Amino acid sequence: MSTPSPAISGTHVVRGACPHDCPDTCALDISVSDGRVLKVAGAADHPPTAGVLCSKVAFYPERIHHPDRLLHPLRRVGGKGPGARFERISWDEALATIAGRFRDIAATDGAEAIVPYSYAGNSGLLGYGSMDRRFFHRLGASQLDRTICASAGAMGYRGTIGASLGFDIENVVDARLIIIWGSNSVVSNLHFWRLAQKAKRRGARLIAIDPLRTATAEKCDQHIALLPGTDSALALGLMHVLIRDDLLDHDYIVRHTLGFDALKERALNYPPARVAAICGIDESEVEQLACAYGSATPAAIRTNYGINRTAGGGMALRTLACLPALTGAWRSPAGGILLSSSGNYPVDTAALERPDLMPRPAPRTINMSTIGRDLLRAQPPIKALVVYNSNPVAIAPQSAEVVRGFSRADLFTVVHDLFQTDTADYADIVLPATSHMEQLDIHKSYGHLHIQVNQPAIAPLGEALPNTEVFRRLARVMGFADACFADSDDDLCRQAFDWNDPRLAGLSWDKLRTEGHARLTLPRGAAPFADGGFPTPSGKCEFYSATLASAGVDPLPDFIAPREWRQSPLASEFPLALITPPARNFLNTSFANSARFLAQEKSPAIHLHPSDASARSIADGSLVRVFNGRGEFNARAVVSDRVRPGVAMATSIWWRKLSPDGRNCNEVTSQALTDMGGGATFYDCLVEVARC
Ligand SMILES: Nc1nc2c(c(=O)[nH]1)N[C@H]1C(S)=C(S)[C@@H](COP(=O)(O)OP(=O)(O)OC[C@H]3O[C@@H](n4cnc5c(=O)[nH]c(N)nc54)[C@H](O)[C@@H]3O)O[C@H]1N2
Ligand SMILES: Nc1nc2c(c(=O)[nH]1)N[C@H]1C(S)=C(S)[C@@H](COP(=O)(O)OP(=O)(O)OC[C@H]3O[C@@H](n4cnc5c(=O)[nH]c(N)nc54)[C@H](O)[C@@H]3O)O[C@H]1N2
Ligand code: SF4
Ligand SMILES: [Mo]
Numbered sequence: 012m013s014t015p016s017p018a019i020s021g022t023h024v025v026r027g028a029c030p031h032d033c034p035d036t037c038a039l040d041i042s043v044s045d046g047r048v049l050k051v052a053g054a055a056d057h058p059p060t061a062g063v064l065c066s067k068v069a070f071y072p073e074r075i076h077h078p079d080r081l082l083h084p085l086r087r088v089g090g091k092g093p094g095a096r097f098e099r100i101s102w103d104e105a106l107a108t109i110a111g112r113f114r115d116i117a118a119t120d121g122a123e124a125i126v127p128y129s130y131a132g133n134s135g136l137l138g139y140g141s142m143d144r145r146f147f148h149r150l151g152a153s154q155l156d157r158t159i160c161a162s163a164g165a166m167g168y169r170g171t172i173g174a175s176l177g178f179d180i181e182n183v184v185d186a187r188l189i190i191i192w193g194s195n196s197v198v199s200n201l202h203f204w205r206l207a208q209k210a211k212r213r214g215a216r217l218i219a220i221d222p223l224r225t226a227t228a229e230k231c232d233q234h235i236a237l238l239p240g241t242d243s244a245l246a247l248g249l250m251h252v253l254i255r256d257d258l259l260d261h262d263y264i265v266r267h268t269l270g271f272d273a274l275k276e277r278a279l280n281y282p283p284a285r286v287a288a289i290c291g292i293d294e295s296e297v298e299q300l301a302c303a304y305g306s307a308t309p310a311a312i313r314t315n316y317g318i319n320r321t322a323g324g325g326m327a328l329r330t331l332a333c334l335p336a337l338t339g340a341w342r343s344p345a346g347g348i349l350l351s352s353s354g355n356y357p358v359d360t361a362a363l364e365r366p367d368l369m370p371r372p373a374p375r376t377i378n379m380s381t382i383g384r385d386l387l388r389a390q391p392p393i394k395a396l397v398v399y400n401s402n403p404v405a406i407a408p409q410s411a412e413v414v415r416g417f418s419r420a421d422l423f424t425v426v427h428d429l430f431q432t433d434t435a436d437y438a439d440i441v442l443p444a445t446s447h448m449e450q451l452d453i454h455k456s457y458g459h460l461h462i463q464v465n466q467p468a469i470a471p472l473g474e475a476l477p478n479t480e481v482f483r484r485l486a487r488v489m490g491f492a493d494a495c496f497a498d499s500d501d502d503l504c505r506q507a508f509d510w511n512d513p514r515l516a517g518l519s520w521d522k523l524r525t526e527g528h529a530r531l532t533l534p535r536g537a538a539p540f541a542d543g544g545f546p547t548p549s550g551k552c553e554f555y556s557a558t559l560a561s562a563g564v565d566p567l568p569d570f571i572a573p574r575e576w577r578q579s580p581l582a583s584e585f586p587l588a589l590i591t592p593p594a595r596n597f598l599n600t601s602f603a604n605s606a607r608f609l610a611q612e613k614s615p616a617i618h619l620h621p622s623d624a625s626a627r628s629i630a631d632g633s634l635v636r637v638f639n640g641r642g643e644f645n646a647r648a649v650v651s652d653r654v655r656p657g658v659a660m661a662t663s664i665w666w667r668k669l670s671p672d673g674r675n676c677n678e679v680t681s682q683a684l685t686d687m688g689g690g691a692t693f694y695d696c697l698v699e700v701a702r703c
Pocket of ligand 2: 032129130131132133138159160161398399400401402403406407427428429430432444445446447477478591592593598599600601663664676677680693
């Protein structure tokens with residue numbers, strides 16, 4: 012089936028997969044000559060990619076062959092932090108130093124004092140979590156709760172639907188109404204946007220629900236600019252009108268849902284006038300949206316993680332996920348809701364990660380979203396940290412605590428990365444990582460239904476090693492004799508999925524390895540919950556969730572106000588609600604060290620509504636301080652009605668050391684956690700802004 016696009020003369024083409032934390036998981040055709048990557052193109056024969064890449068990855072050869080790539084292990088000489096100096100050491104010395112420190116720490120403090128810190132800088136199944144997890148499990152290190160992005164929404168959505176499942180994006184072209192709810196598709200889900208536009212050309216109506224007039228919102232037919240953190244109130248208001256005006260699919264509700272009467276009682280507490288006041292929108296917007304949603308068939312809601320970053324982020328996704336069952340939107344293949352498609356893949360996590368290697372009782376768990384606080388105050392203390400696939404000094408909330416934690420003289424820190432990030436400046440030992448183009452991997456997706464193989468395109472640059480090899484070697488130096496530490500990357504790819512699962516019928520690792528990518532063998536054009544069959548305990552769409560009740564959470568949808576709510580006393584001192592969503596040209600902090608993309612993003616900026624700017628005598632382009640009780644950073648003011656009054660927006664995530672004031676927006680964000688899943692609350696953040 013897959014034939015790569017033609018090679019440039021004298022080159023060959025290798026099939027890769029984009030490793031970034033992006034729902035699109037593109038398949039790549041990588042043109043290579045003489046050990047150099049010349050060109051990267053989107054695979055034309057991979058339906059979700061359809062030959063198109065985002066502007067960041069289209070320039071990937073610059074990232075692979077960037078002069079700042081780390082090529083050798085390094086040891087720090089002198090103090091920690093920006094400007095830290097390092098000297099080259101051998102891999103043998105680096106691994107022996109790490110193993111020596113781990114043994115000492117395990118002997119004196121227990122292995123729990125060692126903590127891994129990783130996220131999805133590499134989203135391949137091997138790169139994200141395989142040999143590394145085996146190593147830390149066997150070591151008896153603390154476990155890491157990976158909550159920085161999606162855990163609240165995932166838990167809330169699961170409470171209603173049962174798993175990370177939704178409509179198949181390939182069907183959305185047939186929708187009549189698409190609500191893009193808390194997602195900036197043009198920036199962070201480009202390939203869905205392509206399909207939404209196709210639907211629009213066929214007559215679909217597109218509505219964006221976002222506090223900002225984003226590049227996506229301005230291209231939709233309608234934009235509802237609600238206040239951050241008020242989505243569950245809006246969804247309850249829609250339910251109120253759907254129930255009041257009987258825009259319900261009673262047959263679907265009776266057969267395939269649980270708890271309608273209780274939900275109805277809740278929703279009746281949310282009349283449009285109350286909802287409009289909470290959300291900061293017009294009552295008519297609530298009425299019209301409900302009417303549009305209740306009458307269009309098929310109606311699809313594409314939501315994303317932008318709405319799970321406030322105190323009620325879990326409840327927000329849980330509440331949204333109730334909507335399609337009320338109207339029976341699930342009956343159409345182009346209807347329903349999609350947060351993440353990752354639950355479709357039969358990943359064999361136990362085989363990859365081997366949690367059975369952990370000591371009993373299991374070691375404690377550290378929440379990655381509070382790493383600052385934990386480095387300073389966890390008991391027993393954290394003595395060693397191994398960071399890979401992540402740049403916590405720049406991306407974790409409340410930088411002042413994060414930086415103080417990483418600065419601890421008694422903390423032993425290892426950082427494995429492609430670049431000398433803000434975090435690597437605090438490392439005792441820096442290890443050079445290969446890019447995905449230098450390693451083998453296999454990828455699922457959280458935005459579509461295909462599997463992609465990532466073949467190595469070039470040999471590792473310098474002495475760089477993939478994550479799997481670093482932990483394989485560390486296991487050897489630590490004397491871990493378990494057979495699983497000898498598994499090759501090819502073995503790991505073979506173990507990554509349960510190939511006997513019907514969703515992989517006819518597929519095998521050997522077949523995929525030669526073909527490059529394949530769709531899960533799920534029927535095309537199907538509606539996953541047309542006949543119910545939700546993977547919840549009751550098998551129904553759970554408006555009432557006993558699972559959540561037993562987790563100590565309200566079993567019914569409700570509105571949970573942001574922790575830093577604009578009506579709270581804190582708002583008299585810090586009146587602006589700051590959100591810090593991704594910049595188009597960065598991917599979190601990846602690409603934010605590239606001259607090309609830094610030039611496009613210009614400088615750290617904060618968008619203010621003209622009324623908020625003039626009230627503070629701030630002119631467009633002036634340098635401002637953005638501050639609250641946690642800290643401050645500087646940014647250039649962009650005076651724009653893209654933000655609504657009372658809301659400010661700073662694009663993320665700049666490297667601290669590449670920002671003029673050596674700080675970034677996470678100086679002001681909070682370590683408070685979401686209602687469910689222990690998630691970070693980046694967009695629940697009151698600030699004040701003043702001219703410098
Ligand atoms: N170009 C680019 N693409 C990316 C990334 C990147 O950094 N750059 N990051 C990747 C990663 S890790 C992730 S998790 C995804 C993130 O992408 P998404 O899941 O789409 O989430 P965000 O970009 O955080 O937010 C999406 C939109 O939600 C809006 N928003 C913020 N708060 C609220 C709210 O309370 N309610 C509503 N309705 N909307 C709100 C924001 O203004 C933003 O326009 O994107 C991935 N793709
Ligand atoms: N203010 C604010 N903060 C945020 C967010 C926000 O919207 N606003 N978004 C949050 C979200 S959604 C997320 S997901 C996090 C993301 O934060 P991170 O997980 O830190 O993501 P990146 O910044 O992309 O950093 C990934 C790092 O991994 C490295 N890397 C890439 N591939 C490999 C590999 O194969 N091996 C190793 N060892 N390293 C590799 C990259 O070079 C990069 O330095 O940030 C969060 N922080
Ligand atoms: S970042 Fe997303 S859109 Fe860009 S190439 Fe990777 S998967 Fe595709
Ligand atoms: Mo994320």
